[in-house]
Amino acid sequence: MNASNHPPASILFIFGGSGDLNHRKLTPALYNLFLDDWLPEQFLISGIGRSQYDDESFRGHLLDGVKQFSRRKEEINGKWEAFSRHIAYLQMDGDKAEDYQKIARIVHDKTEEWGVRPHVVFYLAVAPQLVPAIASNLGKLDICADKTTSRIVVEKPFGHDLKSARELNTQLRSLFAEEQIFRIDHYLGKETVQNILMMRFANALFEPIWNRNYIDHIQITAIESVGVEGRGGYFEQSGALRDMVQNHILQILCMIAMEAPVSFEANEIRNKNLDVLNALRRYTDAEVAENAVRGQYGAGSNNGKPVLAYRDEKGVAADSNVETYAAARFFIDNWRWQGVPFFVRTGKSLHMKETHVVIQFKSPPHNTFPHEAAENWKSNRLTISIQPNMDIRIRFQVKRPGQTMKLDPVEMAFDYTAAGENAPEAYETLLLDALEGDPTLFMRGDQVEAAWEVIMPILSHWEKNKAADFPNYQPGSWGPLAADQLIEEEDRHWVNVLQSEN
Numbered sequence: 001m002n003a004s005n006h007p008p009a010s011i012l013f014i015f016g017g018s019g020d021l022n023h024r025k026l027t028p029a030l031y032n033l034f035l036d037d038w039l040p041e042q043f044l045i046s047g048i049g050r051s052q053y054d055d056e057s058f059r060g061h062l063l064d065g066v067k068q069f070s071r072r073k074e075e076i077n078g079k080w081e082a083f084s085r086h087i088a089y090l091q092m093d094g095d096k097a098e099d100y101q102k103i104a105r106i107v108h109d110k111t112e113e114w115g116v117r118p119h120v121v122f123y124l125a126v127a128p129q130l131v132p133a134i135a136s137n138l139g140k141l142d143i144c145a146d147k148t149t150s151r152i153v154v155e156k157p158f159g160h161d162l163k164s165a166r167e168l169n170t171q172l173r174s175l176f177a178e179e180q181i182f183r184i185d186h187y188l189g190k191e192t193v194q195n196i197l198m199m200r201f202a203n204a205l206f207e208p209i210w211n212r213n214y215i216d217h218i219q220i221t222a223i224e225s226v227g228v229e230g231r232g233g234y235f236e237q238s239g240a241l242r243d244m245v246q247n248h249i250l251q252i253l254c255m256i257a258m259e260a261p262v263s264f265e266a267n268e269i270r271n272k273n274l275d276v277l278n279a280l281r282r283y284t285d286a287e288v289a290e291n292a293v294r295g296q297y298g299a300g301s302n303n304g305k306p307v308l309a310y311r312d313e314k315g316v317a318a319d320s321n322v323e324t325y326a327a328a329r330f331f332i333d334n335w336r337w338q339g340v341p342f343f344v345r346t347g348k349s350l351h352m353k354e355t356h357v358v359i360q361f362k363s364p365p366h367n368t369f370p371h372e373a374a375e376n377w378k379s380n381r382l383t384i385s386i387q388p389n390m391d392i393r394i395r396f397q398v399k400r401p402g403q404t405m406k407l408d409p410v411e412m413a414f415d416y417t418a419a420g421e422n423a424p425e426a427y428e429t430l431l432l433d434a435l436e437g438d439p440t441l442f443m444r445g446d447q448v449e450a451a452w453e454v455i456m457p458i459l460s461h462w463e464k465n466k467a468a469d470f471p472n473y474q475p476g477s478w479g480p481l482a483a484d485q486l487i488e489e490e491d492r493h494w495v496n497v498l499q500s501e502n
């Protein structure tokens with residue numbers, strides 16, 4: 001989020017350098033930063049893993065990832081060669097304390113070569129079980145004692161529940177200062193998610209109506225057409241609520257609901273975000289049943305392709321109770337949002353991939369025109385599409401041309417894709433911020449814990465009460481019927497932005 005700074009001389013150690021996240025996301029993002037001249041001349045990416053690579057074969061493996069997954073695949077000729085000279089492979093076992101001297105040696109050698117002590121960033125792209133051991137070994141290195149020149153980036157999932165997240169925070173804080181710990185939530189790096197703050201707080205237009213007096217309800221949708229597809233083992237430990245709601249969706253909700261920050265200073269933004277999480281209503285067990293629904297997909301097809309039932313996926317129990325769909329109604333118990341429901345939903349194997357926020361305004365206080373003039377008086381709606389469309393649309397009513405007194409809904413739209421052509425991907429923004437030491441778009445420990453507090457009652461209710469109706473939705477559908485009922489109880493309905501003009 002930094003306006004114009006460039007990182008200082010740096011070494012980025014990626015634990016999990018040989019893994020999928022680095023292959024698909026991190027290196028393609030770093031390559032784009034290189035193409036855009038954001039990386040310093042004195043820069044090393046040291047990929048770490050136990051697998052057998054030398055520098056050359058490791059670079060070849062990463063080039064393959066760039067060719068497959070980069071948004072700028074066509075810009076490989078000539079430039080990749082220069083970029084790849086910044087990449088090396090370090091074979092080591094993250095569990096072995098003695099191996100960490102190899103890291104100290106690299107930092108020492110680069111300091112001599114560059115004539116300047118580099119900043120060091122340790123990116124933990126490894127399974128969560130490995131994080132405590134790696135953090136503990138890193139914490140013992142002298143280079144990590146300097147709070148301003150060293151930091152650690154921790155991937156999701158951050159904990160499995162509130163208790164384990166607290167334990168992980170306690171451990172990390174015993175080894176590093178809070179300002180050294182960068183807990184990543186890649187949704188915060190998405191251009192259109194960041195733009196929510198700009199739209200709200202760089203304009204005077206929205207703020208006066210951004211409250212319970214004018215807003216009927218808010219919807220946050222983050223649905224996917226892909227199923228679990230080989231990640232059954234991971235998903236069995238997670239489920240949709242942990243995978244998407246505890247982190248990404250609650251973060252979007254915070255951006256929509258937070259009070260105006262006084263400045264763009266990292267802790268000011270995070271304090272305002274935390275206020276929302278603290279004000280989110282903690283449900284009792286009985287309230288969970290009224291405010292949250294879950295689903296799991298069965299066998300079928302989506303976009304013409306056959307889809308295995310979730311329970312038939314590798315690594316999934318034949319009677320799995322794990323949800324692949326979750327929807328909930330949240331309330332924020334503060335002055336601004338009292339009584340305004342926030343409906344959220346997420347799920348796998350659904351009709352399409354679509355992430356958006358809908359701000360549904362109330363009806364006009366008095367209907368001047370005959371009732372039959374409008375099909376729906378609740379027509380004022382602001383839609384913020386996050387992906388794949390990137391736009392903001394305002395819907396309002398106008399007179400239908402002709403000799404009848406009829407109203408039609410129309411839209412004014414801003415297309416972010418046109419404005420921000422070739423916009424950076426989330427990991428580009430977040431990696432640059434981590435290298436620059438800007439934590440604004442990363443989660444502070446107290447935010448992560450507050451988010452776990454919000455979802456714990458739902459998790460424990462669902463763990464205690466097996467879902468009797470699983471599987472309860474078809475691949476390619478919009479999810480279980482219960483999710484429609486959740487919102488329709490109050491004469492509202494889910495808005496499927498890409499599908500229809502409803």
Ligand SMILES: NC(=O)C1=CN([C@@H]2O[C@H](COP(=O)(O)OP(=O)(O)OC[C@H]3O[C@@H](n4cnc5c(N)ncnc54)[C@H](OP(=O)(O)O)[C@@H]3O)[C@@H](O)[C@H]2O)C=CC1
Pocket residue numbers: 015016017018019020021022024025048049050051052092093094095124125126127128130155156157
């Ligand atoms: N893949 C993705 O798109 C996303 C992943 N994440 C998160 O990122 C993390 C990594 O995921 P992903 O890349 O998919 O996982 P992978 O299983 O593909 O990679 C795991 C990595 O950990 C390394 N590793 C395992 N044990 C050790 C060890 N003892 N010492 C050193 N390295 C070790 C492996 O290297 P080796 O076998 O060579 O030792 C490998 O590089 C997870 O927490 C995941 O939740 C988050 C968002 C998206």
Ligand SMILES: O=C1O[C@H](COP(=O)(O)O)[C@@H](O)[C@H](O)[C@H]1O
Pocket residue numbers: 224243244
């Ligand atoms: O963190 C995760 O996010 C992805 C969806 O990310 P997106 O950027 O493609 O919207 C989701 O598929 C995955 O299950 C989850 O772990």
